[in-house]
Amino acid sequence: MYLSLQLASQEAYNHIRRATIRNYAHDDEDSILSFYNVEKLVAQYTGVESIEHDMCPDSCLAFTGPYAALEICPLCDKSRWDQGKLRATNDRSKVAAQKFTTIPLGPQLQAMYRDPDSARHMQYLHEHTQQILAQLRATQSIPVIDDIAAGWDYLAAVLANDIKQDDIVLMVPDCWMYVWIILNLSPDKRYQKVHISFLFVGMHHLAALQKNGLTIWDASRDTVFTSDLHLLFTTADGPGLVYWDGMVGHSGKNGCQGRRKTGGSHYYPALLRPADRCARALHSPSVFLTLAILATFSSDCAAADNPATWDWAVLKDEDTWIAHGEAVEKAGVYLPGSFDRKPRNIAEKLNTSYKTWEFQLYMFGLAPALLYGLLPMKYWQNYCKLVARIPATVPSTCSITAMLLGTRIRAPLLSTQRVSAPFVRPCKGPPICYAQWTMERTIGNLGQEIRQPSQPYANLSQQGVRRYEPPKGLPEGAVDVGDGYVLLRNERAFLRHGQQLPRIRKWARLRLPNGQTARSSWREKLKPLEKTRMSRNVKIKLNNKIQFAEVLYYTQLPVNVAGQNADNSDDDNEWHFENVAVVQMYSMPHKELLKLSLQTLVSCTLLDDILAIDVKNIVSVYRNGPA
Incomplete structure (x- = not known):
């Protein structure tokens, strides 16, 4: 009953429990566990529990570390305590006005290794790394870049024995809410929501694990080992990125290693040095779209550029662009459900709410077919060269845009014409570890799961614990x-x-x-x-x-x-x-x-x-x- 109602409220569980006891258990209260006892049993079985700390009512800071003894937020001067309860008890009962939740990473990892299948899945990164190293020794090259294991920095750490067989490698996208991505898992399992937890403050816990190591029992091998944890990437959105890398925010007065669009108020870091001035300060992921789509924007290009000569700008005609958007939407029904969210009408949603995942599916899944016969053949073939360089499994393995952001981007891809497009807003994190779609998907899941916004932090903590419940068996009748x-x-x-x-x-x-x-x-x-x-x-x-x-x-x-x-x-x-x-x-x-x-x-x-x-x-x- 608890598992069946995991997207419902605690009150719904209590109502069904009372009705069941009254009609089938002859009012025996002990016949069905209370919600509290079920949660306690799950936490005891999995070893995963949430830890709560006081925080500012306006989420300015947490009352931990140097702020642990404070009763007033030093940033907004609001009281730490619930004023209603404080007045009702004549200042005797001090209850936090707001709490934040940390779900420690260590117990989550230990819980994964207690299941034999999950423990075997955690061997993927080591096994894949050994295959790449063997291929590298045999051919002196890595023909397919399909995961982080093919990165030179990672391989150097492995060869130096800094990252060992049983070590765990992590990645953290975004900031106000952590999403731990366990890179030991294969890409098709790495981004499943059961392997994604959310934390508000976990770095201190991670530092302790890195200092002492994490003791793990591996059910698949029946062995006990100590694993070192490595934080490979940290990414964030625009505001969060400021705290990760110390850069100026995109609305900052003085930008770092970049420039502003002429007359604009936003700062953009440069991927390429402008040839003269930027064609348009595109924000990601628009900069990655095929150049046919680029022509649909109202470009303020350099004086030397003449859009009338752009024979690749085949979508600049409004009727063609509208028809193309409708074709994208109609193609969605032919995308299997395992491809996640289907792209919507790109002509209607491009500049408003088009998601990163929709861009990826469009550019690397639909566009080669939809632009065939529309783009001139030389450009279409050149576009196919780009798509061919991206493994077919990339949307579920590593970020397509991470690979593109690490390359030099010129538009168009052929060298017969040149238009510079060198800027990208820092709203999606550092180029090497772009993973915005992970956070977008997680926030969507959480919105579905917590349902009741009155106590979001408490609800988030419970969902985090539930996601690390013991693996379920096969569906009924399977x-x-x-x-x-x-x-x-x-x-x-x-x-x-x-x-x-x-x-x-x-x-x-x-x-x-x-x-x-x-x-x-x-x-x-x-x-x-x-x-x-x-x-x-x-x-x-x-x-x-x-x-x-x-x-x-x-x-x-x-x-x-x-x-x-x-x-x-x-x-x-x-x-x-x-x-x-x-x-x-x-x-x-x-x-x-x-x-x-x-x-x-x-x-x-x-x-x-x-x-x-x-x-x-x-x-x-x-x-x-x-x-």
């Missing part, structure tokens, strides 16, 4: 078929009792080892297209070749193995079930288009061929939309 593949519910029997074969069930969904859920046309086509996040198109591996297919449904086909074993030769009712996906095949990709796009755009035709394949031949779910 069937684990091994190697990370799980058949999920929404099944239906399509052979009835009384027939010779055993009862056979038809399944609608399959969970893949990478965490994606592959669905089927059997169930997806029951929904209107506009309410669908199409997840039935899958990449499969047959005869060591990658092919594409649409899943019709999943099933377990019975195979009679009677007589195959000498010990059971007299048993005519032995059945073995094969887990299969019934799929409709796509043709092989269009070779010419695949070559022109440098493997970034695949065009296939749905065939009439229907096959039954082993579910373990399914590699992943991919986006597939109409041409």
Whole structure:
């Protein structure tokens, strides 16, 4: 009941508990644990508890360290204590007017290692690092930059034995609310919200762990070791960045190592030295958009620039731009739900509330297809070169924009014309560790979970503890078929009792080892297209070749193995079930288009061929939309 109501209020739990006790437990109060006792049991089981400290009612500072003995905030002169309770008790009861919550990092990490599967996941960074080092020794190069393990600074620390096999590497985006990102996990698990906690003050705790080490029991190896913790990156939003690196805020009077747009009030650090003056002081992530979109802005370009000569500015026509935005929105239904939030109409939302994740999906997922035939071929191919350099899994592994921010950016990408675009606002953190989308997603999750804004700090602490509850088992009715593949519910029997074969069930969904859920046309086509996040198109591996297919449904086909074993030769009712996906095949990709796009755009035709394949031949779910 507690787990089912984790997004509801404490009052809702108490109401359901009282009703259940009154109707089914004969008013036995001890038959169902109270909310307090459940929370206490969870904290005892996981070892994860929240720690509360007093803070200024206006969140100016925390009454810790040198401020621990103060009763008045030195910044705003407000009292530390709840004035209503203070007056009601004649100054005898001093209760903090506001508290902030710290969820210590150490117990969270220890809880992760107590689960064998989670402990094995924590070995990813070491294993991936060893693969990169082996490749580096063999070829003297790193062909694919797909994670932080490929960074020279990180590798140097590993080679110097500063970062060892069992050490834990962390990253912290934003400031007023910490989000610990555990880089030991593989990218497809690193950003799942169960691995993201939120802290208000945790650096002192981290410093203590770095000084003494963290003792951990690894359930997967049944060993105890001491891990050193390394803080690899610290990032922040604009106001928070001032406290991390000491730079001037973007509205500061005197900027650091940058300049202002002519006549403007905001300071911008420079990525490139301006050729003459900036084309436009773009704020991230707009600076990363394809140059076709850049032309839709009202650019105050240098005198030598003539927008009329920009043949790559294909979206400057209003009708074309509106149609392009509608195409982006319509393409969203073909993005699987595992791709997270689908991009909205970019023509309507670009300058207001377009999220970082939407930009990434647009630029590296949709734009190569939507700009084909719209951009002149030489620019389109050059744009595909950029997309091809970014691994297909980048949105879930490392920040695309982190890689771009570390490179020199010129517009357009070809050298036939040149327009400088050198500035980026410091609102998303240092270039090397851009991770704004993580914080955006976390804030969205918290808004859904805490629900009641009257006590946000208390609610945040409880959600933090709940996120580190013991791992849950499989959903009800699910069937684990091994190697990370799980058949999920929404099944239906399509052979009835009384027939010779055993009862056979038809399944609608399959969970893949990478965490994606592959669905089927059997169930997806029951929904209107506009309410669908199409997840039935899958990449499969047959005869060591990658092919594409649409899943019709999943099933377990019975195979009679009677007589195959000498010990059971007299048993005519032995059945073995094969887990299969019934799929409709796509043709092989269009070779010419695949070559022109440098493997970034695949065009296939749905065939009439229907096959039954082993579910373990399914590699992943991919986006597939109409041409």
